[in-house]
Amino acid sequence: MHTHSQFRWLVRRGAGVACGTRHQIWAIALGGRSLVSKWFSSSSRTAMVASEKDFENAVHQVKLLKEDPGNDAKLKLYALYKQATEGPCNVPKPRVFDFLGRAKWDAWTALGSLPKETARQNYVDFVSSLRPSLTSSSGEGPAAHRSLPESEDVVVTSKDSITVITLNRPAKKNAITYQMYQDITLALKAASKDNSTITVFTGNGNYYSSGNDLSNFSNRSGSLQQMYAESALTLRNFVDSFIDFPKPLVALVNGPAVGIAVTVLGLFDAVYASDRATFHTPFSSLGITPEGCSSYTFPKIMGPAKAAEMLIFGKKITAREACAQGLVTEVFPHNTFQKEAWARLTAYAKNPPKAMRIGKQLLRSFGKETLHAVNAEECRVLQERWLSEECVNAIQTFFSKKGKL
């Protein structure tokens, strides 16, 4: 049996505007029914119908809000979410002193019999009207020595027309937290629009990354199903941002790489590795399954047998083996790795940026639809695996210090 304390999820930021209970973390000043009616009379005219995916994405975007959008907006989001997912208000009116409950109930009730599809579309439209404040931490424009101001764990800098995204949790071997998935997604979105020519990924310290932070699956209240659904969506958006990245994307693998830090390498345009790097995807021993589109890219890159050895049997390979199998572009001696790799990148970054971008498009765009489908399926399967006894036991074993790789 799983207990909630085993799985309490570490969410550092306010999270779901969409969920009724989470709204209670906001001190909502009373909006009143007339104000609520005004919102909906203006937005219910929309004729388009948002897809489930658009809606899920909008819900996810709201969780990434960097700024409080204000009480009116939060009530509007709440009401539209409830209408889109449950239909017309179906709960009793809260008591008079339950101000917050009343405000929410009023907002939802004011939507009357608005169809679910229309509410979904209005939610998506409204979220996109909030967008400027959603991405404020990773701002666009010239990439002159900027970093994500709120994130110490994912640092974005700029050098010689190259945007560098550095995983910066060396004490934890650059394990990727739930927040870091979101920060990286935002950093890639920003890098795709800034004036850099190439984007580079690397790690600070002796590890490139130990993959998913295994404490992402601990200490969270709420239902497991909801937590895993949110995680699957976050993962899907994270991987989508690699699939869709429009400029040359290069990994500088400075040390061992584990799990998702390895799998997404199949979506990079070049992978330069130190000879101290190793590549390990211990999914089966963790009771989970491949992600990062590796179930598709790895067999294509290295052939099905070598891919199975890594992804199913969890064989750890050296940088030289990874190079021989086509996952790594070139290996450098550790002592000269930074110097040699950066000399190469600085020279490449002087190429005409449009030509590089269009060249990448030609190489990659035809497989994109398949990659998105693979990503969706891998996330769906993982969502089920996270609930499995095999996975729960593996994570417990890691934290009881018996189960190191």
Ligand SMILES: CCCCC/C=C/C(=O)SCCNC(=O)CCNC(=O)[C@H](O)C(C)(C)COP(=O)(O)OP(=O)(O)OC[C@H]1O[C@@H](n2cnc3c(N)ncnc32)[C@H](O)[C@@H]1OP(=O)(O)O
């Ligand atoms: C939500 C989306 C999910 C996406 C699905 C992704 C799947 C994956 O990525 S699967 C791969 C997950 N990663 C692992 O299983 C690696 C687990 N870590 C280890 O086995 C070892 O830590 C090591 C081999 C990577 C390094 O061993 P060692 O050199 O002996 O260093 P320590 O174990 O002492 O590590 C120092 C410190 O860092 C913590 N830590 C390292 N990796 C992780 C991690 N992945 N998650 C959480 N914490 C990690 C480790 O616990 C130590 O912490 P302290 O004891 O507090 O110092």
